[in-house]
Amino acid sequence: MLNRLSTKHSHQFDEGNPLAQRRILIATIFTGLMMVAEIFGGILFNSMALLADGWHMSSHMVALGLAYLAYRAARHYAHDERFCFGTWKIEILAGYTSAILLMVVAAIMCYSSLERLYNPIQIHYNEAILIAILGLIVNLICAWLLHDNHHNHDSHEYHSHRNTHDLNQKAAFLHVIADATTSVLAIIALFAGKYFGWNFLDAILGIVGVILVSKWAWGLIQQTSKTLLDAEMKEPVVEEIRDVINNLNPAIQITDLHVWKVGKSKFSSILALDTTDHTLTPKIVKQALSIHEEIVHASVEINFR
Structure with missing residues (x-):
C-alpha cells in the first residue's frame, strides 16, 4: 500500500523571501558605490588594506547580486512543474556559490597582503582613513538590512531547535560582515601606521582578515553543501x-x-x-x-x- 502525506504543488513548499530580495538589492547598490570609492582610494593613497577591502567589496557586490538573482529566479519558476519540490534550492545554490567566491577573495587578499608585506610603500593616511570609515558605515547599514530576524517570526511555527535560516540571505549577510571586518582592520592598520609608524600592520591585518573570511566561508560551504547533497539523515x-x-x-x-x-x-x-x-x-x-x-x-x- 502506497500513499502520500500531502498533494501540495511544488511552489507551496517555500513561498520565497520577497523582503530579503528587496533588501539585498538595496545593499548591492550601496556596496557597488562604496567598492568604486575604496578601490580608487586604495590606488591613489597607496593603502593595501584599503585596496584589499575595495576588491573584497567587489566580490561582495557580485555575491549580493547573485543572491538577488537567486530570489528572482526562485520566484519566477515557483509554478514551473519541472521543479517537483519547489525552487528553494536555487537560493541554496547561490549561497554555496557565494561561499566559494569568498574563498577565492580570501586567496587574492592573502597574496596581495604578503606582497605588500615584503614590498611596503608610502601610504596617504588621512585620505585612506576617511574612505575606510565611510566603507565601514556602508557595511554596517547593509548588515542591518540583511540581518536575519528569523527567530522573531518563525518560533511560533516550528520547534525551537529547527534551523530556519535563509541560507541565501545568510550568505549575503556573511559577505557584508566579512567586508565590515576588513574595513575595521583597515582602519586599525591605517591609524597605527599614521601615529606609530607601524606600516607593516597594514599587510598583517590583511592576513588576519583572510583567516576570518576563510573560516566564515568554510562554515557556509558546509551548511549549503549538506542541503544540496541531501545529507539530512542526521536531522x-x-x-x-x-x-x-x-x-x-x-x-x-x-x-x-x-x-x-x-x-x-x-x-x-x-x-x-x-x-x-x-x-x-x-x-x-x-x-x-x-x-x-x-x-x-x-x-x-x-x-x-
Missing part, C-alpha cells in the same frame, strides 16, 4: 519519524527511510514499513506524522508479512 526530524512509528506499534519495522530538505525547516520523506498488523493503513501513518509540521510531503508504503 532531528529523522528520529521523530522513527518515534512516531514506534509509538504506533513497536512491532512495525521500518525497512526504508529517506528524508531530505525541500525548504527552510521543511522536509520530504519516503517511508517503507513492514508489519503483521493488517489494520495499519497509510492514512493512520499520515495522521501520526502530521503532528510534525515540518514534514510537508511523504510517501508511505506498507508491506504485510
Whole structure:
C-alpha cells in the first residue's frame, strides 16, 4: 500500500523571501558605490588594506547580486512543474556559490597582503582613513538590512531547535560582515601606521582578515553543501519519524527511510514499513506524522508479512 502525506504543488513548499530580495538589492547598490570609492582610494593613497577591502567589496557586490538573482529566479519558476519540490534550492545554490567566491577573495587578499608585506610603500593616511570609515558605515547599514530576524517570526511555527535560516540571505549577510571586518582592520592598520609608524600592520591585518573570511566561508560551504547533497539523515526530524512509528506499534519495522530538505525547516520523506498488523493503513501513518509540521510531503508504503 502506497500513499502520500500531502498533494501540495511544488511552489507551496517555500513561498520565497520577497523582503530579503528587496533588501539585498538595496545593499548591492550601496556596496557597488562604496567598492568604486575604496578601490580608487586604495590606488591613489597607496593603502593595501584599503585596496584589499575595495576588491573584497567587489566580490561582495557580485555575491549580493547573485543572491538577488537567486530570489528572482526562485520566484519566477515557483509554478514551473519541472521543479517537483519547489525552487528553494536555487537560493541554496547561490549561497554555496557565494561561499566559494569568498574563498577565492580570501586567496587574492592573502597574496596581495604578503606582497605588500615584503614590498611596503608610502601610504596617504588621512585620505585612506576617511574612505575606510565611510566603507565601514556602508557595511554596517547593509548588515542591518540583511540581518536575519528569523527567530522573531518563525518560533511560533516550528520547534525551537529547527534551523530556519535563509541560507541565501545568510550568505549575503556573511559577505557584508566579512567586508565590515576588513574595513575595521583597515582602519586599525591605517591609524597605527599614521601615529606609530607601524606600516607593516597594514599587510598583517590583511592576513588576519583572510583567516576570518576563510573560516566564515568554510562554515557556509558546509551548511549549503549538506542541503544540496541531501545529507539530512542526521536531522532531528529523522528520529521523530522513527518515534512516531514506534509509538504506533513497536512491532512495525521500518525497512526504508529517506528524508531530505525541500525548504527552510521543511522536509520530504519516503517511508517503507513492514508489519503483521493488517489494520495499519497509510492514512493512520499520515495522521501520526502530521503532528510534525515540518514534514510537508511523504510517501508511505506498507508491506504485510
